[in-house]
Amino acid sequence: MSGYILEMNEISKAFTGVKALSNVNFKVRKGEIHCLIGENGAGKSTLMKVLSGVYPYGTYEGDIVFEGSVQQFNKISDSVQTGIVIIYQELALFPDLTVYENIFVGNEVKRGNLVDWNQTIAEAKKMLKRVGLDVNPETLVKDLSVGKQQLVEIAKALSKDVKLLILDEPTAALNEDDSENLLKLLGELKKQGITSIMISHKLKEVISIADQATVLRDGKTICTLDASKGEISENMIIKNMVGRDIDDIYPKRPHKKIGKTILELNNWSAYSTELARHVLKNIDFHVKKGEIVGIAGLMGSGRTELALSMFGNPKNYKLEGQLKVSGVEKTFKHTSDAIKSGIAYVTEDRKGDGLFLIQDIKNNITAANLNEVADKGIINENEEVKRATEYKRSMYIKASSLEQTVGNLSGGNQQKVSLGKWLFVGPKLLILDEPTRGIDVGAKFEIYTIMNQLISEGMSIIMISSELGEVLGMSDRVYVMAEGRMKGELPIEEANQENIMQLATQ
Amino acid sequence: MEFINEARTLVKENIRDYGMYIALFVIMLTFSIMTDGLFMSSRNISNLLDSTGYIAVLAVGMTLVIVIRHIDLSVGFAAGFLGAIAAILLTKMGLPVYVTIPVILMLGIFIGLFNGLLIAKYAIPSFVATLAGMLIFRGALLQVTEKTGTIIIKDDAFNAIGNGFIPSLMIVNGLHLLSLILGLLSILFYIYSEISTRRNKIKYQFDVVSKGIFTIKLVFVSAIIAYVTWILAGYNGFSWTVVIMLLVVVAYHFLTTKTVLGRHIYAVGSNPEAAHLSGINVNKITYMVFGSMGMLAALSGILFTSRLQSATTTAGTLFELDAIAAAYVGGVSSAGGVGKVTGAIIGAIVMASLSSGMNLLGVGVSMQYMIRGGVLVAAVLFDVITRKKRG
Numbered sequence: 001m002s003g004y005i006l007e008m009n010e011i012s013k014a015f016t017g018v019k020a021l022s023n024v025n026f027k028v029r030k031g032e033i034h035c036l037i038g039e040n041g042a043g044k045s046t047l048m049k050v051l052s053g054v055y056p057y058g059t060y061e062g063d064i065v066f067e068g069s070v071q072q073f074n075k076i077s078d079s080v081q082t083g084i085v086i087i088y089q090e091l092a093l094f095p096d097l098t099v100y101e102n103i104f105v106g107n108e109v110k111r112g113n114l115v116d117w118n119q120t121i122a123e124a125k126k127m128l129k130r131v132g133l134d135v136n137p138e139t140l141v142k143d144l145s146v147g148k149q150q151l152v153e154i155a156k157a158l159s160k161d162v163k164l165l166i167l168d169e170p171t172a173a174l175n176e177d178d179s180e181n182l183l184k185l186l187g188e189l190k191k192q193g194i195t196s197i198m199i200s201h202k203l204k205e206v207i208s209i210a211d212q213a214t215v216l217r218d219g220k221t222i223c224t225l226d227a228s229k230g231e232i233s234e235n236m237i238i239k240n241m242v243g244r245d246i247d248d249i250y251p252k253r254p255h256k257k258i259g260k261t262i263l264e265l266n267n268w269s270a271y272s273t274e275l276a277r278h279v280l281k282n283i284d285f286h287v288k289k290g291e292i293v294g295i296a297g298l299m300g301s302g303r304t305e306l307a308l309s310m311f312g313n314p315k316n317y318k319l320e321g322q323l324k325v326s327g328v329e330k331t332f333k334h335t336s337d338a339i340k341s342g343i344a345y346v347t348e349d350r351k352g353d354g355l356f357l358i359q360d361i362k363n364n365i366t367a368a369n370l371n372e373v374a375d376k377g378i379i380n381e382n383e384e385v386k387r388a389t390e391y392k393r394s395m396y397i398k399a400s401s402l403e404q405t406v407g408n409l410s411g412g413n414q415q416k417v418s419l420g421k422w423l424f425v426g427p428k429l430l431i432l433d434e435p436t437r438g439i440d441v442g443a444k445f446e447i448y449t450i451m452n453q454l455i456s457e458g459m460s461i462i463m464i465s466s467e468l469g470e471v472l473g474m475s476d477r478v479y480v481m482a483e484g485r486m487k488g489e490l491p492i493e494e495a496n497q498e499n500i501m502q503l504a505t506q
Numbered sequence: 507m508e509f510i511n512e513a514r515t516l517v518k519e520n521i522r523d524y525g526m527y528i529a530l531f532v533i534m535l536t537f538s539i540m541t542d543g544l545f546m547s548s549r550n551i552s553n554l555l556d557s558t559g560y561i562a563v564l565a566v567g568m569t570l571v572i573v574i575r576h577i578d579l580s581v582g583f584a585a586g587f588l589g590a591i592a593a594i595l596l597t598k599m600g601l602p603v604y605v606t607i608p609v610i611l612m613l614g615i616f617i618g619l620f621n622g623l624l625i626a627k628y629a630i631p632s633f634v635a636t637l638a639g640m641l642i643f644r645g646a647l648l649q650v651t652e653k654t655g656t657i658i659i660k661d662d663a664f665n666a667i668g669n670g671f672i673p674s675l676m677i678v679n680g681l682h683l684l685s686l687i688l689g690l691l692s693i694l695f696y697i698y699s700e701i702s703t704r705r706n707k708i709k710y711q712f713d714v715v716s717k718g719i720f721t722i723k724l725v726f727v728s729a730i731i732a733y734v735t736w737i738l739a740g741y742n743g744f745s746w747t748v749v750i751m752l753l754v755v756v757a758y759h760f761l762t763t764k765t766v767l768g769r770h771i772y773a774v775g776s777n778p779e780a781a782h783l784s785g786i787n788v789n790k791i792t793y794m795v796f797g798s799m800g801m802l803a804a805l806s807g808i809l810f811t812s813r814l815q816s817a818t819t820t821a822g823t824l825f826e827l828d829a830i831a832a833a834y835v836g837g838v839s840s841a842g843g844v845g846k847v848t849g850a851i852i853g854a855i856v857m858a859s860l861s862s863g864m865n866l867l868g869v870g871v872s873m874q875y876m877i878r879g880g881v882l883v884a885a886v887l888f889d890v891i892t893r894k895k896r897g
Binding site: 311312314334335336337339345347352353354355356357359363367369370371374378379381382385386401421 | 706707709710712713764765766767769770772773774777779780781782783784785786787843883
């Protein structure tokens with residue numbers, strides 16, 4: 001049938017009255033790499049959940065045609081049996097089990113009723129070879145890097161005779177090298193006849209790898225772009241994603257007013273007893289009033305550790321060296337001391353350690369500075385709601401009310417709540433750790449706008465980011481870290497992708 | 507029509523909270539019918555509430571412990587042990603009540619803080635740390651009562667805590683006046699606080715329920731308070747136990763819903779890492795919650811000892827599990843961050859009503875345990891299902 005391995009026709013799905021998908025058409029040709037793109041909340045994940053049987057047949061409208069026949073998946077194992085395997089952004093591996101156990105979990109190689117471990121290991125080796133992963137299958141998964149864990153996931157999918165592989169933002173947590181490897185592997189798998197669907201926010205990847213790309217917006221199919229017709233370009237994708245042209249994703253600040261040094265680290269080292277090594281070594285660093293300082297570096301280069309070490313040291317590193325705030329040496333015993341000194345830290349992992357997901361927007365915004373709306377320890381609820389409303393407005397948080405649970409918001413809105421929570425503290429210095437990871441272009445733009453606004457009000461920002469474009473587009477000065485050391489400091493005029501990557505990989 | 511729609515959405519959004527009250531209502535109604543009204547008699551309700559007291563105060567503390575993702579198994583025997591110490595202080599040492607009670611409460615806080623220290627500072631899992639405490643206090647209770655066996659308390663003031671009633675001032679038509687006045691005052695206070703909250707909300711232009719629903723709520727709650735007051739006033743009036751229980755609930759309800767400390771407790775429960783990074787001292791919160799649990803265990807010990815007018819060698823057996831059951835029936839979630847103090851009290855009353863009703867019906871102890879177990883599972887199951895629907 002016309003070369004399509006998968007046809008999703010007129011798919012509609014509603015959640016308690018809200019249409020998440022309306023009449024979506026999505027067609028994937030056999031043997032291609034098809035990218036699915038859209039802002040957060042556009043319906044990509046919902047569509048993939050319909051496809052994989054998370055939402056069983058009958059809870060949505062429309063047809064799924066796979067290899068020419070209409071499918072009725074009632075549960076995930078139905079779709080797996082048909083050859084459709086989905087790999088989520090949050091990996092579904094068991095860290096304390098070995099690689100081979102992970103590959104065949106739920107799909108054990110048996111002799112009679114017992115597991116045949118020798119055969120399992122032999123098969124696992126074959127799978128690992130196919131994904132180009134050179135590790136002993138008896139290694140525990142927790143001892144592998146995230147990039148390698150991802151490959152284990154793919155090996156696991158291959159062991160199930162996958163025909164259609166779906167990857168949900170596979171490179172979001174990977175550094176550039178690992179990302180490149182992964183994309184190369186997808187190309188290899190394509191040669192072996194495996195069709196892939198990849199959800200991604202990274203447009204460069206999409207451009208480099210996709211045969212076709214389908215753009216979703218507000219639960220509708222906007223268009224399907226074909227690489228062979230030269231339709232896949234950054235401009236085309238962004239235009240279709242947001243429904244408007246974005247001339248410049250990094251808004252410019254009108255004028256820079258850089259003042260005195262607000263924070264300074266001298267010969268700063270941190271030793272982790274847990275890891276039994278130094279996570280930071282002899283770092284000199286400073287931030288001035290009114291500037292955005294970018295910190296670039298690969299995963300594990302010590303950027304987050306640096307942020308934590310100056311934010312009250314919640315990981316209990318053994319610290320050495322000098323930390324000065326506005327010229328005065330300080331020792332923070334607890335995060336609350338750092339907050340009192342005017343430092344705020346917006347975490348990288350907003351779901352894990354940034355937000356209170358089961359609580360509402362209001363409680364999250366005021367959480368770090370409740371005394372602001374309290375008198376002698378008693379909360380003034382009216383004042384609290386009033387203040388939280390202001391932040392909801394100024395942060396462009398899209399939600400029906402302040403009482404909405406934060407866990408139900410989209411990634412971009414969660415990030416804005418997280419940002420709002422820290423601005424409510426009234427900081428002088430804001431540390432942003434991967435401020436735009438996993439959020440869509442529109443929300444990114446809003447966050448950059450907020451950052452510029454804050455700078456113009458005299459705040460200072462440290463921005464840790466793995467997106468070089470963002471570092472170059474937003475910073476006034478760039479530091480590059482690798483292996484817990486400061487490898488270089490570049491004024492923005494001299495910084496470019498090449499010299500940053502060179503320092504980062506030293 | 508609009509009115510019915512609004513009522514329907516309200517019920518849908520708050521099904522878990524309402525469900526508990528509905529369950530209590532159904533249980534009470536069923537037993538009333540099956541016992542020809544004996545269950546709802548003044549005497550029975552008064553007894554029921556008095557026998558709930560020492561579990562209810564534990565359930566309040568336990569709710570907070572579970573909210574911050576811990577558990578405390580030591581409270582049962584800690585209560586038993588502290589009750590025995592109270593008895594010894596009163597009888598052997600001849601200390602007066604007004605000295606004994608603060609001393610016991612302080613001891614309770616101290617025990618709780620010690621648990622907190624093991625759990626927060628030394629990172630011993632709360633299950634293990636408090637299991638050890640349970641064994642230790644069981645031993646300690648046996649040790650202090652070993653020579654004397656049951657210690658009989660003859661102090662009238664102390665015994666009044668578990669058995670006495672507030673003075674009546676005057677009997678009007680067979681009803682106790684002071685209890686009636688207290689009931690009336692609480693209704694007035696309730697109506698006043700609801701109206702002022704609503705007025706404030708309107709002032710700040712927040713959503714409020716429509717006037718019709720609001721009036722119905724006021725009338726309904728007031729009627730319940732009036733009915734309970736009337737029932738109790740018809741027997742001996744409010745007992746000291748009920749008054750203490752109400753004070754604990756009001757204090758903890760205020761603490762958990764209106765204060766910074768309360769908000770921090772729920773923050774720690776819903777995400778400890780995020781709480782730490784938000785400048786909240788997680789260890790300090792752990793100490794406070796366990797300290798309060800210890801104090802409530804002491805209070806529970808006082809209530810129970812006073813009710814029996816003696817300290818026994820087995821006092822406190824299984825209190826901790828009854829308290830945990832009451833907290834779960836009351837809607838606390840072991841995933842942390844969810845659970846109300848008022849729920850814990852209702853949970854305790856539900857469990858006590860089951861016991862009381864089945865006792866009146868002459869149901870055997872074996873069946874009683876099984877039925878209470880079933881109700882516990884049903885309550886948590888209901889919780890899980892309604893949570894899933896909303897999420």
